[in-house]
Amino acid sequence: MAPSYVNNYAPPAPADPLRTLDASVPYDINFSYPLHPATLACPTVRLAPFVPALHARTLWAQLAPHAPAIFKYYPFCPAPFPDFLAAVETLGRAPPDNCVFAVFDRTRTPGAAEGRERGVGDGDGALAGVLALLNTNRVHKSTEIAFVLVLPAFQRTHVARTAVALLLRYCLQPPAAAPPGLGMRRVRWQAHPRNAPSLRLARRMGFRDDGVMRWWFVVPGVEELARDAEAVKRLGEEAQGEEGWGRDSVSLALCWDDWDGGAAAAVEAILQQQVA
Numbered sequence: 447m448a449p450s451y452v453n454n455y456a457p458p459a460p461a462d463p464l465r466t467l468d469a470s471v472p473y474d475i476n477f478s479y480p481l482h483p484a485t486l487a488c489p490t491v492r493l494a495p496f497v498p499a500l501h502a503r504t505l506w507a508q509l510a511p512h513a514p515a516i517f518k519y520y521p522f523c524p525a526p527f528p529d530f531l532a533a534v535e536t537l538g539r540a541p542p543d544n545c546v547f548a549v550f551d552r553t554r555t556p557g558a559a560e561g562r563e564r565g566v567g568d569g570d571g572a573l574a575g576v577l578a579l580l581n582t583n584r585v586h587k588s589t590e591i592a593f594v595l596v597l598p599a600f601q602r603t604h605v606a607r608t609a610v611a612l613l614l615r616y617c618l619q620p621p622a623a624a625p626p627g628l629g630m631r632r633v634r635w636q637a638h639p640r641n642a643p644s645l646r647l648a649r650r651m652g653f654r655d656d657g658v659m660r661w662w663f664v665v666p667g668v669e670e671l672a673r674d675a676e677a678v679k680r681l682g683e684e685a686q687g688e689e690g691w692g693r694d695s696v697s698l699a700l701c702w703d704d705w706d707g708g709a710a711a712a713v714e715a716i717l718q719q720q721v722a
Contacts, residue, residue: 460532461535463528463529463531463532463535464528464531466498466499466502466531466534466535466539467498467499467502467503467531468499469499469500473495473497473498473499474539475495475497475539475545476539476540476542477495477542477543477544477545478542478543478582478584479545479582479584479628480628481495482616482625482626482627484625485612485615485616485619485625485626485627486547486612486613487612488608488611488612488717488718489552489717489718489720490551490553490604490608490719490720490721491549491550491551491552491571491574491604491605491608491609491612492550492552492570492571492612493547493548493549493550493577493609493612493613493616494547494548494550495545495546495547495548496534496538496546496547496548496576497548498531498534500548501548501573501576502527502530502531502534503527504573505548505573505575505576505597506527506530508597508598508599509530509595509597510525510526510527512598513525514670515670516595516598517670517671518670518671518673518674519637519638519640519641519644519674520593520671521663521664521665521666521671521693522666522671523666523668523670523671534546537578537580537593538578538593541580543579543580543581543582543583543589544578544580544581544582545578545579545582546576546577546578546593547576547577547578547579547609547613548573548575548576549573549574549575549576549577549596549605549609550570550571550572550573550574551571551572551574551600551603551604551605552570552571553571553604553721554571554572554574555571555572556571556572556573557572572600573597574596574597574599574600574605574609575594575595575596575597575600575605575606575609576593576595577591577592577593577594577595577609577610577613578591578592578593579591579592579613579617580592580593581634582628582630586631586632587629587630587631587632588630588631588632588633588634589617589628589630589632589633589634590633590634590635590636591610591613591614591617591634591635592635592636594606594609594610594644594647596609603721604719604721606647607647607650607651607716608716608717608719610647610651611651611713611716611717612717613633614633614651614652614700614705614709614713615627615710615713615714615717616628617630617633618630618633618700618702618705618709618710619710630702631701631702632699632700632701632702633653633699633700633701634697634698634699635648635653635697635698635699635700636659636662636695636696636697636698637695637696637698638674638693638694638695638696639658639693639694639695639696640674645696645698648698649698651700651709651712651713652700652704652708652709652712652713653698653699653700654698654699654700654704655696655697655698656697656698656699657696657697658694658695658696658697659694659695659696659697660694661678661692661693661694662692662693662694662695663692663693664690664691664692665690665691665692665693666691667690667691671691672691674693675691675692675693676691676692676693677690677691678690678691678692
């Protein structure tokens with residue numbers, strides 16, 4: 447009897463990551479939700495879609511010397527530069543429920559390196575980092591703020607909290623509000639259990655702990671990453687020593703009732719803070 451089904455899945459061929467540096471055509475951010483530029487900006491920080499042709503070289507030039515330390519709590523370490531471009535493409539742009547944002551500090555002017563990339567040196571802030579929305583779900587009205595990455599020169603300033611505040615406003619404001627948002631009911635945050643700065647920032651912004659998701663990420667055997675991961679050692683005759691590395695994630699969330707119950711006012715206060 448012939449089988450009643452087939453499975454013809456084949457993984458797509460990997461794209462050339464360097465093609466995203468082509469500035470001759472507009473970059474398709476492939477995001478299935480509306481962008482609201484006014485919601486994504488305040489007097490000190492603005493967010494805009496990350497466009498590799500405009501932002502990638504400047505960002506990587508400042509990231510690369512510090513990559514092992516910056517990515518130590520990530521489930522990947524995208525080095526060298528083509529690997530970083532590939533991560534932006536596969537994790538950020540390709541899924542239509544994800545979007546990567548460039549973070550601009552409007553209290554500083556772009557540096558000389560930024561001015562060499564078309565569009566970066568437009569006078570409206572210095573490139574300070576990136577962050578992303580992942581796994582945005584239209585049916586269940588949920589999303590996740592992830593990959594919050596602030597360049598070393600902008601760490602321990604207003605940039606991280608203000609960028610997160612802008613994304614929270616964008617996600618949780620109702621569509622009919624002024625400025626408008628996406629009307630999400632739940633915004634997630636995940637962090638390595640040892641990543642104290644990430645957990646501290648999330649809790650400061652009003653996120654509440656949901657629990658720990660065990661073995662949430664597979665971690666590659668890169669020394670800097672494996673140092674803060676756990677070895678997987680399976681039992682049985684087939685198991686041959688270590689199978690690899692993995693890690694837990696602390697899961698937090700800020701939901702619509704938190705937003706209406708005071709988080710919205712706290713976020714707005716952050717957005718209106720003046721920087722000396």
